[in-house]
Amino acid sequence: MTSSSDIDRFIDAVTAEFGGVDILVNNAGASAAQGLEALDDDAWLADIQLKVMGAVRFCRGVVPSMRERGGGAIVNATIGGGKAAPARALPTSVTRAAGINLTKSLANELAADSIRVNTICIGLIKSEQWVRRAANQGVDVESVYEAMGKRVPLGRVGEAEEYADLIAFLVSERGAYITGTAINLDGGLCPVV
Numbered sequence: 001m002t003s004s005s006d007i008d009r010f011i012d013a014v015t016a017e018f019g020g021v022d023i024l025v026n027n028a029g030a031s032a033a034q035g036l037e038a039l040d041d042d043a044w045l046a047d048i049q050l051k052v053m054g055a056v057r058f059c060r061g062v063v064p065s066m067r068e069r070g071g072g073a074i075v076n077a078t079i080g081g082g083k084a085a086p087a088r089a090l091p092t093s094v095t096r097a098a099g100i101n102l103t104k105s106l107a108n109e110l111a112a113d114s115i116r117v118n119t120i121c122i123g124l125i126k127s128e129q130w131v132r133r134a135a136n137q138g139v140d141v142e143s144v145y146e147a148m149g150k151r152v153p154l155g156r157v158g159e160a161e162e163y164a165d166l167i168a169f170l171v172s173e174r175g176a177y178i179t180g181t182a183i184n185l186d187g188g189l190c191p192v193v
Contacts (some may be wrong), residue, residue: 001028001054011061020069021062023171026055027077029095030129035088044091051095052102059106063115071114073171076103080121080190083182096121100182107180116179118170123186124148125158153188 001007014021029051032043055076066072081089082096103119110117126145134141149156166185169175184190 001057002049004057007054007057007061011058011065015065020065022066022069022072024058024062024072024074025077025167025171026058026074026099028054029077029092032092033089036090039090047091047095048098051092052098055099055102059102059117063110063113066110066115067113072116073175074103074106074115074117075167075170076100076117076119078103078119078121078182080123080184080186083121083184084191103182104180111179116170116176118175118178118180119182120163120166120170121182121184121186121190122163123158123184123189124152125163125185126160151189152186156187158185158187 011021029047032047034043059074062072062074076099078096078099079092081093082098082100085093085097100119100121103117106115107117130144130148131141134144145157163185166183170178170183
């Protein structure tokens with residue numbers, strides 16, 4: 001995500017295999033949540049390169065193909081903290097807010113080309129990230145999910161399939177009238193903004 005040449009090679013390979021790009025899901029990043037004074041410029045720039053510029057590079061790379069093919073759909077993964085940031089959630093909350101604004105700007109710019117752009121503000125979703133963290137801490141991942149679920153109004157952590165289902169809907173013809181949105185997928189965790 002941080003190398004323009006790697007992204008270009010990936011897009012070229014996809015185009016060679018499938019004849020073009022119809023769907024892009026930008027879903028990269030790690031949680032980098034600290035207070036202001038704990039972060040130096042390098043930490044800020046690394047997060048911007050990964051989460052903001054990675055998405056910009058991929059969008060810029062696939063939009064010409066989508067235009068040629070008569071349209072497409074882009075889904076950017078962000079988090080609820082991009083809408084309503086808690087304390088000590090830097091730089092993630094800032095770069096995710098940039099992702100939400102990138103989504104809205106691109107949705108307005110690309111709508112005339114039948115390219116829809118949306119973002120999903122992900123909450124606590126079961127993933128390999130949590131499995132690795134639990135293993136590193138020597139605890140059972142299910143106990144981690146149970147503890148995290150207590151913070152969620154619905155009382156549980158989301159399933160990866162629920163995230164995939166929302167992406168599938170947004171990129172399908174059933175979601176053809178949806179663009180420029182930032183949809184919370186978080187069990188009610190983030191306030192509506």
